[in-house]
Amino acid sequence: MTPYFGRFAVQAAAFSAMLAIGAGTALAGEAVSADKILNALKPKAVTRGISIGPQVNPQADTATQAAFIDSMRNRKTRSLSLGEREQIAEIAATKPKIDLEIQFDYNSADISKASMPAVQELGKALSDPNLKGSTFVVAGHTDGIGSDGFNQDLSERRADTIKRYLVEKFALPGQDLVTVGYGKTKLKDAANPADPLNRRVQVVNMDTKTAAK
Numbered sequence: 405m406t407p408y409f410g411r412f413a414v415q416a417a418a419f420s421a422m423l424a425i426g427a428g429t430a431l432a433g434e435a436v437s438a439d440k441i442l443n444a445l446k447p448k449a450v451t452r453g454i455s456i457g458p459q460v461n462p463q464a465d466t467a468t469q470a471a472f473i474d475s476m477r478n479r480k481t482r483s484l485s486l487g488e489r490e491q492i493a494e495i496a497a498t499k500p501k502i503d504l505e506i507q508f509d510y511n512s513a514d515i516s517k518a519s520m521p522a523v524q525e526l527g528k529a530l531s532d533p534n535l536k537g538s539t540f541v542v543a544g545h546t547d548g549i550g551s552d553g554f555n556q557d558l559s560e561r562r563a564d565t566i567k568r569y570l571v572e573k574f575a576l577p578g579q580d581l582v583t584v585g586y587g588k589t590k591l592k593d594a595a596n597p598a599d600p601l602n603r604r605v606q607v608v609n610m611d612t613k614t615a616a617k
Contacts, residue, residue, distance in 0.1 A: 436504065436522040441529035444502040445540075445609040469495050473539055473582065473610045481560045481583040489584055496541055501608040503592065505601065506566070513561035515569070523566065526607065527574035538611035542566050544585045545604050548597025552587060560585030566605055582610070 472491060476484070484492075506523060507516040515523055530540060544563035546555040563583040570576045593599045 436525050438525045438528035438532070441502055441504075441526055441607075442532050442534065445500045445529065445535060445538075445607065447538075447609060447611055448500060469610075476582045477539065477579045479582070481564055481585060484584055489586065492541060492543075492582070492584055493586070493590070495610065496543070496606075496608040499608050499610055501606055503604045503606050505603065506562075506605045507600070507603065508562055508565075511558075513558065513565045515565060523569055524573075526566075527570050527576070530570065530576055530607075531574050535609065535611075538609050539580050539582060541582045541584060541606075541608040541610055542570075543606040543608065544583070545590060545592070545602060545606065546588050547599065547602040548588045548591055548594075550588070552589075556585055556587035558585075559587045562605065 473495070476488070476492065504522055504526060506519045508514055508519075509516055529535070542563050544559035544561075544566075546559050546562075550558075560583070563585050567578065567581045567583050570581060571578045588597070588602070591597055591602045592604060593601050596602075
């Protein structure tokens with residue numbers, strides 16, 4: 405990110421793609437498969453149970469979320485306000501998601517050669533018929549080194565790069581991919597801000613249609 409990047413700078417373009425599902429993290433060099441990504445992004449079934457206390461109308465909540473996400477489609481990444489970015493993050497917290505530790509060339513939004521296979525597997529997964537009709541959030545995150553403004557811009561450009569690749573190489577509908585950047589505001593490992601684990605692209609299935617049982 406900056407000269408302070410230290411020993412990580414030399415290896416920035418050579419880090420292996422890593423995968424984190426939920427609280428788990430893949431080992432360095434572990435292959436990222438389309439099946440793993442697909443399984444992580446499949447909508448989860450909603451189980452109806454007996455509840456005590458104030459009743460919440462899940463249909464109304466789902467409709468509100470769906471309307472908001474729909475309003476984000478076709479928006480330019482840099483046009484999103486801080487409030488909109490935070491609202492996306494709040495909704496995404498309850499949705500199927502996956503963290504791809506996609507590395508980019510140093511101080512750049514160009515995908516590193518080492519991470520290209522992971523991006524290709526992502527494209528295969530999002531092209532699967534099981535995910536057809538879903539809207540996905542592609543969120544860019546940086547590590548904690550550097551200024552807020554620099555990292556915010558870099559995270560947005562990196563999210564845009566992933567979207568452009570998926571649209572051009574896999575013919576995914578651009579309107580189904582909502583891009584957002586969070587800079588260094590949502591570190592995965594806050595105790596180690598320079599850790600490569602923080603430099604990631606999170607993909608979230610924002611589809612509000614879930615199977616009830």
